Amino acid sequence: MTDPNEKKALQKIEEGDRKLKKNTGFLSSILGGGGSGVSDAIECYISAANSYKAAKSWNSAGDTFVRVAELHEKHSDSKFDAGSHFHEAGVCFRKVDFIKATECYQKAADIYVDMGKFTMAAKAYVAMAEVCESALSGNIDGERNVANVLPKEQCKEMCLNAYLKAADYYKGEEQKSSASKCLVKVGLIAAELEQYQRAMHIFEEIAIYEAENSMLKYAARGHFFQALLCALCYDSLEAERALKRYKEIAPIFADSDECKLITKLMDAVRTSDPDGFAQAIEEHDKRARFDIWHTSILLKIKRSCGDGGEVRGEDGDAEEDDDLR
Structure with missing residues (x-):
């Protein structure tokens, strides 16, 4: 059975078509009038579109x-x-x-x-x-x-x-x-x-803006951390240089848990120490779980330490690197 709103919409479409046809007729084109006819047609079509919406006929609307x-x-x-x-x-x-x-x-x-x-x-x-x-x-x-x-x-x-x-x-x-x-x-x-350098610069831009704003400075810690994770994915030396720079421009980050964690992760990457990497993650997990995005990035970084294993996300499920277990 046809929805009454669709029936109403079709009637309004027909009414709008008549008004539009009248407006674009031969005499109208010669005399230059009929602007109100287009306006009237538009009103009819808007009414029809809203009726289609009421009927959940989304394509027609x-x-x-x-x-x-x-x-x-x-x-x-x-x-x-x-x-x-x-x-x-x-x-x-x-x-x-x-x-x-x-x-x-x-x-x-x-x-x-x-x-x-x-x-x-x-x-x-x-x-x-x-x-x-x-x-x-x-x-x-x-x-x-x-x-x-x-x-x-x-x-x-x-x-x-x-x-x-x-x-x-x-x-x-x-x-x-x-x-x-x-x-x-x-x-x-x-x-x-996997556009890690681009992502790193984006997160850095956000974090610097937040660090300079007294209302947002605490949020800067997480975005500096994300920038450094992205840097670790493509250049560990660039990550170390960035860490030094961030600590200088944002004291609130230098004293944060995020800074302590990323420092441990960088040390593990530099010394190819997967156990140290895993231990740093485990210590963090006692306070908070990582979300899916962080978990994925951490897994990629951990592989550069020469080991696979698992990193647990905030849902408690383990993501595993089957190739390196």
Whole structure:
């Protein structure tokens, strides 16, 4: 049985089509009138899109919002309305179609950038990145069967780039806190893609900003630690130089548990001492478990000590290096 909201949506679509056809007729094109006809058609299409949303017909709702946005682009002076309706289309498509959702958020961002609405552009890029994250995590509820999802690595690259663009626009608007939140995501994803040097510099940038802010200085300890873990993944000498630099510029890090732990880990790497590495991790585990991201990085570093074994994550499960056990 057809949802009554879908029936209402179809009626509004037909009504909008009639108004639009009347507006673009021969006499209208000669006389140059009929602007109100487009406006009336747009109102009908918006009503139809909302009815589709009520019926959870997400593809139809998204397509209709795209139609509204394109009409605003072609016939209206309101770029803002075009951008907001592309964004609304993205909200609908993210439930059913990865490609359409990301394309709509990109169009919204482009319009906002052209208007100088950089904060809104940043929000559109964050929304795009969140679509990628949902696809990567499989965080899709029962009613959502998202189509056209990109391969995992390509999806991660898109996610990283979207968060990076969002961070850049937030920085330009002096919204440093929002920019830092996006940069944390960039650092995490860059490390997952084994772009360790890039991740190291991202976490360093975040940590230095936090260390200089009295309200955020305690958060700097964790991000300095992440920067050093990433450095250990590609150059232990670079990690040692960075540790010395961080201790000089941020006394709060020099006196922290994170600094003591990373120093022990560096010593273990330098002397190829897997037992010392494991002991340092075990001592830390008595206070707090590492999350999945830290566990993955630590496993990679531990392999450079010449041994495998396991590092326990915050869920208590062990991740094992089967090749080196």
